[in-house]
Amino acid sequence: MSQTESPKATATNKDEEQARWLAMYEQMLTIRHFEEHVNQLYMTARMPGLAHLYSGEEAIAVGVCAALRRDDYITSTHRGHGHCLAKGARVDRMFAELLGKEAGYCRGKGGSMHIADQDTGNLGANAIVGGSAGIATGAAMSIKMRGSDQVAVCFFGDGALGQGVLYEVMNMAALWKFPIIYVCENNEYNEYTHYRETTAGDLSARSAAFGVPCETVDGQDIRAVYDTAQRLVARARQGEGPAFMLCNTYRYYGHHVGDIQRAYYRSKEEEERWKTQRDPIQLLADWLVEQGMTDHTLFERIEQKVQAEVEAGEQFALNAPFPDPGEVEEDVYA
Amino acid sequence: MLSSSTVSQHTTAGVREITLGQAIREALAEEMRRDPRVFIMGEDVAEAGTPFKVLSGLVEEFGTSRVIDTPISEAGIAGLGVGGAMTGMRPIVDIMFGDFIGLAMDQIVNQAAKVHYMSGGKLKVPLVVRTTMGATRRTAAQHSQSLQAWVSHVPGLKVVLPSTPYDAKGLLKTAIRDDNPVIFFEGKMMYQLKGLVPDTDYTIPFGVADIKRPGVDITIVATSSMVQIALAAAELLEKLEISAEIVDPRTTFPLDKDTLIASAKKTSRAIVIDEGYERYGVTAELASVIAEGAFYYLDAPVKRMGAMDVPVPFSPVLEDLTVPTAASVVEVAKTLCGRV
Numbered sequence A: 001m002s003q004t005e006s007p008k009a010t011a012t013n014k015d016e017e018q019a020r021w022l023a024m025y026e027q028m029l030t031i032r033h034f035e036e037h038v039n040q041l042y043m044t045a046r047m048p049g050l051a052h053l054y055s056g057e058e059a060i061a062v063g064v065c066a067a068l069r070r071d072d073y074i075t076s077t078h079r080g081h082g083h084c085l086a087k088g089a090r091v092d093r094m095f096a097e098l099l100g101k102e103a104g105y106c107r108g109k110g111g112s113m114h115i116a117d118q119d120t121g122n123l124g125a126n127a128i129v130g131g132s133a134g135i136a137t138g139a140a141m142s143i144k145m146r147g148s149d150q151v152a153v154c155f156f157g158d159g160a161l162g163q164g165v166l167y168e169v170m171n172m173a174a175l176w177k178f179p180i181i182y183v184c185e186n187n188e189y190n191e192y193t194h195y196r197e198t199t200a201g202d203l204s205a206r207s208a209a210f211g212v213p214c215e216t217v218d219g220q221d222i223r224a225v226y227d228t229a230q231r232l233v234a235r236a237r238q239g240e241g242p243a244f245m246l247c248n249t250y251r252y253y254g255h256h257v258g259d260i261q262r263a264y265y266r267s268k269e270e271e272e273r274w275k276t277q278r279d280p281i282q283l284l285a286d287w288l289v290e291q292g293m294t295d296h297t298l299f300e301r302i303e304q305k306v307q308a309e310v311e312a313g314e315q316f317a318l319n320a321p322f323p324d325p326g327e328v329e330e331d332v333y334a
Numbered sequence B: 001m002l003s004s005s006t007v008s009q010h011t012t013a014g015v016r017e018i019t020l021g022q023a024i025r026e027a028l029a030e031e032m033r034r035d036p037r038v039f040i041m042g043e044d045v046a047e048a049g050t051p052f053k054v055l056s057g058l059v060e061e062f063g064t065s066r067v068i069d070t071p072i073s074e075a076g077i078a079g080l081g082v083g084g085a086m087t088g089m090r091p092i093v094d095i096m097f098g099d100f101i102g103l104a105m106d107q108i109v110n111q112a113a114k115v116h117y118m119s120g121g122k123l124k125v126p127l128v129v130r131t132t133m134g135a136t137r138r139t140a141a142q143h144s145q146s147l148q149a150w151v152s153h154v155p156g157l158k159v160v161l162p163s164t165p166y167d168a169k170g171l172l173k174t175a176i177r178d179d180n181p182v183i184f185f186e187g188k189m190m191y192q193l194k195g196l197v198p199d200t201d202y203t204i205p206f207g208v209a210d211i212k213r214p215g216v217d218i219t220i221v222a223t224s225s226m227v228q229i230a231l232a233a234a235e236l237l238e239k240l241e242i243s244a245e246i247v248d249p250r251t252t253f254p255l256d257k258d259t260l261i262a263s264a265k266k267t268s269r270a271i272v273i274d275e276g277y278e279r280y281g282v283t284a285e286l287a288s289v290i291a292e293g294a295f296y297y298l299d300a301p302v303k304r305m306g307a308m309d310v311p312v313p314f315s316p317v318l319e320d321l322t323v324p325t326a327a328s329v330v331e332v333a334k335t336l337c338g339r340v
């Protein structure tokens, strides 16, 4: 901000800032409600298969995607609902995909772990751990070859640090200065095993070995996530090459919706600590109040809006038709 | 689901009904007790006992030095398995979903399968890779494939496809005692399948097919999950007065060609079913074995049935169309028997 700004401009900036944070707040809340409904759909046996919920990690997807343009790319993971929504997917079509309906983003062929939506730059969630590292880096290569100023973001969990392909592509991204941000969501667990039992050494040193700068971020603090992402995205857009964001976070639910007995691998106290002290939505809400950017009625309004949208989306999906059986053999080849 | 032949071999011992998952756990535990060189490594195999809970209890008995949780590094753990096997250990590598053998494929195909031959028979790779197969779990295209054809194609590998708790236990013990790399596919939808299993030590030799149900009108050769489908189809066919003989090869390599051919010669008609993709699949090989070996006895072309040649779709209404069912097997059998 320049010192010569007029009072009016400052007011506008403040308005813009408020609008931006409130939008992020609303997006996080949408993901939270969406996931709670997904869990209920599973518990009431209305959703086929399983789902890996993103609750607790919302600040990462929302903060990073807020720093992206619609035409920037992302790749996502098995825990991908949050990334898809944050990049602009609609709640109703997300639900429809989770229920295997024709109106879903993949016409029911993909399900929870495979949502892709090229209209919002989402090159796909991926059920292979580390499976999208190549895709995201290839997209970044293509951006460079096409002379575009887009950026690619590769989301993955701490577990993906075990996959060799990640290091192969990171090396090439560094060699050839691809515009990509690797966003590691360290929620401390690879399924049912703590990452310290599977991951040697310093996580942030991995990308550093390739000369790819790593920024470690509090993944529960959306302002930190957003600020860091903005910087790294701007840098990549200017042709300065890849970066790595290590975001520390926590998932509230089990590894998937069926993982209910968790005491053998993590304690209730640990879960409660994160939920009560490190909740990303609450942290942003507290800050907004502190800044005088919002009040109780505004929160209430957002809450109602989000609830209505999620409920309507779920109803839409429940009532939507299944694909025609003939579609099973469509789409195998382009 | 014990076949008549196998029951009679073992009626001297106590026989209990256990699930396929329990049979596998028992085989692993007994082999680990018998041979200190045997150990298990894989993702979430220890306290979690795998996502399918098949290994529950093993880490409590054998400790974390023999039931080893690994990073999510399929290529790496398969590689450790090969090297460990070459130097005096007998590793069992757990690849959670069969789809993930894609990540371990170089280690399995270019390393494990080749070492013995390339070394002029000097080096051995007594490695077992346990993995899963099978659709209809609503987990879509990357968690539902049955990729046994991939590894059955490669000389140097042995491939096991158990269809009952009894077979699973006896074949897994044989796999662990074998001096070659063995890929062991478990039907993930069959872990709860119950069957009679003796409580004494037994093994089942590789390359010996099992007649799961005798019959005279048509031979149905089926593997793994498709054995249950074939048995259900045989029940329905019996009502139509078609007597189906169900033959389970149990291992795609080594393959008991003689039993397949003899059955087809006897019935003069054959269907071959495997849950892998139909094209270039296990069924193609089995069908050609029958066509070559029983050509002059056949009254109809050998018919193959496999998974539809599409990536497995998520939506249940689509996914259920992709695998053979008892009803679809009955229809094919009726056609082959001239009953339409």
Ligand SMILES: Cc1ncc(C[n+]2csc(CCOP(=O)(O)OP(=O)(O)O)c2C)c(N)n1
Residues within 6 Å of the ligand: A052, A078, A079, A127, A128, A129, A130, A156, A157, A158, A159, A160, A187, A189, A190, A191, A255, B043, B072, B074, B096, B100, B103
């Ligand atoms: C290559 C591969 N191996 C194993 C799995 C099974 N699996 C699914 S999620 C998961 C743990 C992933 O942990 P992490 O990357 O930290 O993501 P999180 O679930 O914590 O978000 C595993 C092992 C898989 N999907 N792909």
Ligand SMILES: [Mg+2]
Residues within 6 Å of the ligand: A157, A158, A159, A185, A186, A187, A188, A189, A190, A191
């Ligand atoms: Mg994790």
